[in-house]
Amino acid sequence: MTNGITSAVAAPPSDITKRSLPASIVVHTLLIMASLLMLYPLLWMVSASVRPENEIFSSTSLIPSSIDFTSYVRGWSGLDITFGRFFWNSLVISLLTVTGNVVACSLAAYAFARLRFAGRNFWFAIMLGTLMIPYHVTLIPQYVLFLNLGWVNTILPLVVPKFLASDAFFIFLMVQFFRGIPRELDEAAMMDGCSAWRIYWKIMLPLSLPVLATAAIFSFIWTWDDFFGPLIYLNDMDTYTIQLGLRTFVDSSSTSDWGGLFAMSTLTLVPVFFFFLFFQRLLIDGIATTGMKR
Amino acid sequence: MRATADRAATAEQYQGVVADSRWRRLLAANGPGYLFLLPWLLGFLGLTLGPALVSLYLSFTDFDMIRSPEWVGAANYVRITTADPKFAAAMKVTLTYVVLSVPFKLIFALLVAMALNKGVRGLTFYRAVFYLPSLLGGSVAIAVLWRQLFAGDGLVNAALSHIGIQGPSWISHPSYSIYTLVALSVWQFGSPMIIFLAGLRQIPTDMYEAASLDGASKFRQFYKITLPLLTPVIFFNAVVQTIDAFKAFTPAFIISGGSGGPINSTLFYTLYLYQEAFGNFRMGYASALAWILVLIIAVFTAFSFLSSRYWVHYDD
Numbered sequence: 001m002t003n004g005i006t007s008a009v010a011a012p013p014s015d016i017t018k019r020s021l022p023a024s025i026v027v028h029t030l031l032i033m034a035s036l037l038m039l040y041p042l043l044w045m046v047s048a049s050v051r052p053e054n055e056i057f058s059s060t061s062l063i064p065s066s067i068d069f070t071s072y073v074r075g076w077s078g079l080d081i082t083f084g085r086f087f088w089n090s091l092v093i094s095l096l097t098v099t100g101n102v103v104a105c106s107l108a109a110y111a112f113a114r115l116r117f118a119g120r121n122f123w124f125a126i127m128l129g130t131l132m133i134p135y136h137v138t139l140i141p142q143y144v145l146f147l148n149l150g151w152v153n154t155i156l157p158l159v160v161p162k163f164l165a166s167d168a169f170f171i172f173l174m175v176q177f178f179r180g181i182p183r184e185l186d187e188a189a190m191m192d193g194c195s196a197w198r199i200y201w202k203i204m205l206p207l208s209l210p211v212l213a214t215a216a217i218f219s220f221i222w223t224w225d226d227f228f229g230p231l232i233y234l235n236d237m238d239t240y241t242i243q244l245g246l247r248t249f250v251d252s253s254s255t256s257d258w259g260g261l262f263a264m265s266t267l268t269l270v271p272v273f274f275f276f277l278f279f280q281r282l283l284i285d286g287i288a289t290t291g292m293k294r
Numbered sequence: 295m296r297a298t299a300d301r302a303a304t305a306e307q308y309q310g311v312v313a314d315s316r317w318r319r320l321l322a323a324n325g326p327g328y329l330f331l332l333p334w335l336l337g338f339l340g341l342t343l344g345p346a347l348v349s350l351y352l353s354f355t356d357f358d359m360i361r362s363p364e365w366v367g368a369a370n371y372v373r374i375t376t377a378d379p380k381f382a383a384a385m386k387v388t389l390t391y392v393v394l395s396v397p398f399k400l401i402f403a404l405l406v407a408m409a410l411n412k413g414v415r416g417l418t419f420y421r422a423v424f425y426l427p428s429l430l431g432g433s434v435a436i437a438v439l440w441r442q443l444f445a446g447d448g449l450v451n452a453a454l455s456h457i458g459i460q461g462p463s464w465i466s467h468p469s470y471s472i473y474t475l476v477a478l479s480v481w482q483f484g485s486p487m488i489i490f491l492a493g494l495r496q497i498p499t500d501m502y503e504a505a506s507l508d509g510a511s512k513f514r515q516f517y518k519i520t521l522p523l524l525t526p527v528i529f530f531n532a533v534v535q536t537i538d539a540f541k542a543f544t545p546a547f548i549i550s551g552g553s554g555g556p557i558n559s560t561l562f563y564t565l566y567l568y569q570e571a572f573g574n575f576r577m578g579y580a581s582a583l584a585w586i587l588v589l590i591i592a593v594f595t596a597f598s599f600l601s602s603r604y605w606v607h608y609d610d
Binding site for chain 2: 027133134142171251268276289
C-alpha cells in the first residue's frame with residue numbers, strides 16, 4: 001500500500017483531462033442513472049423487508065406505504081432454530097478466522113520478507129504457486145481427513161486451517177507491505193541484540209497496522225459470506241452459519257414468506273455494509289494495489 | 295598403543311565438536327526462519343500438498359467413502375470425457391458463463407472507470423456505489439434477491455409489464471436462466487473497475503496533452519494511448535476474472551436450489567463436482583473432475599501468458 005498505485009489513486013487529475021460543461025452534464029447524467037440501476041435491487045430488497053406482507057410484490061416502487069417490521073420478527077424465528085444462533089455461529093467462525101489469518105500469515109510473511117534461511121526463495125515460489133491452485137483439488141482428501149478426525153459438524157475444519165496460514169493470499173499481501181518498511185529499522189534493532197521474534201513483535205507488527213487491518217477486514221467479509229465451506233462441513237442446524245440458515249429458509253419458504261426472507265437477507269448484509277461504510281478507503285486501496293477479486 | 299587410542303578418541307571427539315557446532319551454526323542461521331514459517335509449512339504439507347497428491351491418486355480409483363478406494367486406472371477420465379452427458383452440459387454452461395460474463399464485466403468496468411477518471415465531482419460517491427455490489431455479491435442474500443428479481447412474478451417482469459411486455463420466468467426457463475447468472479456477475483464489476491481506475495491514473499497526462507496538440511481525436515487518443523498502456527491491467531483483470539468465473543458456485547446453487555436446473559442449464563462445473571462428491575459420494579470421480587478443472591485453468595492461464603506477448607505492452 002505504499003507503492004505508486006495508491007498515491008496515484010489519491011492524486012488529483014490535471015486540468016487538461018477535465019471535461020467541458022456539456023460533456024460533464026452528460027457524464028453525470030449517465031453515472032447517476034447507472035448508480036440508480038446498480039443500487040435499485042439492493043434498495044428494493046431493504047424496502048421489501050419493511051413492507052406489509054401483502055404489498056411486497058404489488059409494487060416496483062422503493063417507498064413502502066407504511067413501515068412494518070413484522071417481517072423481521074417472523075423471519076428471525078422462521079426456522080426451528082432462530083437466526084440469533086446462526087449469527088452467533090457466523091460471528092465465532094469469522095472472528096477465529098480473522099485471528100488465524102492475521103497471526104499465521106504475518107508470521108510467514110515476516111519470514112519471507114525479512115529472515116534469511118536456506119530455501120527461502122523456493123518456499124516463496126511454492127507459496128505463490130498455491131495461490132493458483134483451485135481448492136477443489138484438495139477438497140475431497142481434506143474432507144476425508146477431517147471426517148476421520150471427527151471434526152465434521154464442528155467449526156474446526158473451517159477454522160484450524162487458517163491458523164496454518166491456508167489463506168496464502170494474505171501472506172503475499174503482507175510480504176508486499178513488509179518489504180516497504182525501511183530495513184534500517186530492524187537492522188538497527190538487530191545490532192542492539194534484538195531477537196527475530198522481538199523485531200517481529202515490536203517493530204514489524206506495529207508498523208503494519210494498515211495491512212493487518214486490510215487482511216482482517218477481507219478475511220472477515222469472505223468468511224461471513226462463505227457458503228461452500230459451511231455447506232460441506234456443517235450438517236446440524238445447530239451449527240449453521242448465517243448463509244446456510246438463509247439457504248434453508250429459501251428452500252423451506254420459497255413461495256410463502258418472502259418478507260421474512262428479505263428481512264433476514266438484509267440482516268446478513270449489515271455487517272459487510274458496516275465494514276464498507278467505515279473502511280472503504282482501506283478496502284479500495286487493498287484492491288487497487290493487489291487486485292483482490294472482490 | 296594406548297596413546298594412539300587416546301588420540302583417536304580425541305580426534306573423534308574433536309570431529310564430533312566440529313559437526314556439532316556446524317549443526318548449531320546451521321540451526322542458528324536457519325532456525326528462526328523455519329520457526330516463523332512453521333505454521334504455513336505444516337499447512338502446506340498437511341492441507342495442500344498431501345491432499346493434492348491423495349486427490350490425484352483418488353482420481354484413478356472408485357471411492358465411495360465406505361469401502362477403501364479401488365484402482366480403476368484412467369476409467370474416470372475416460373468416462374468423463376467420452377460418456378458423461380452431465381459433464382458435457384456443465385462444460386457448456388461454464389464456458390458460456392465465462393465467455394459472456396468476463397468480457398461484459400470488463401467492458402463495463404473500463405467504461406465506468408474512464409468516466410470516473412477525468413476528475414468527476416463526487417468521485418468517491420460513485421466509486422463507492424459501483425463497488426458495493428461486488429463486495430456484497432458473493433453472499434447468499436444477493437443470490438436470493440436475484441432469484442426473486444428474475445422470477446415469473448419478480449421485479450424485472452413487474453417493470454417490464456409497465457411497458458406492456460409479458461416476461462417469462464427467467465430463472466426457471468432453460469434458455470434464459472444462465473443469462474440471469476451472467477447479469478449477476480456483470481453487476482459486480484466494481485473490483486475490476488477499481489483496478490482499471492488505478493491503472494488509468496498511472497498514464498502520464500502529458501501524453502494526452504501532446505496528442506491533442508497534434509490534433510488527435512478523443513477516439514484516437516483512446517485507441518493509441520489509453521488502450522495500449524492499459525493492456526497489462528486488462529490482462530491481469532481478464533486472467534483473474536476468468537479463473538474466478540470457472541470457480542463460481544454459490545449463485546447457481548441458490549438460484550437452482552442446488553440442482554443446476556432447469557435441465558442442467560445452470561449446472562456450473564463446480565456445482566456438478568459438488569453433486570458428484572457430496573450428493574452421490576463418488577469421490578474418485580469427483581477428484582478426476584477436480585483435476586480436469588485444474589487442467590482447464592492451467593491451459594487457459596498458460597495460453598493467456600503466451601498470447602500476452604503479442605498484445606500486452608510492458609515498455610515503461
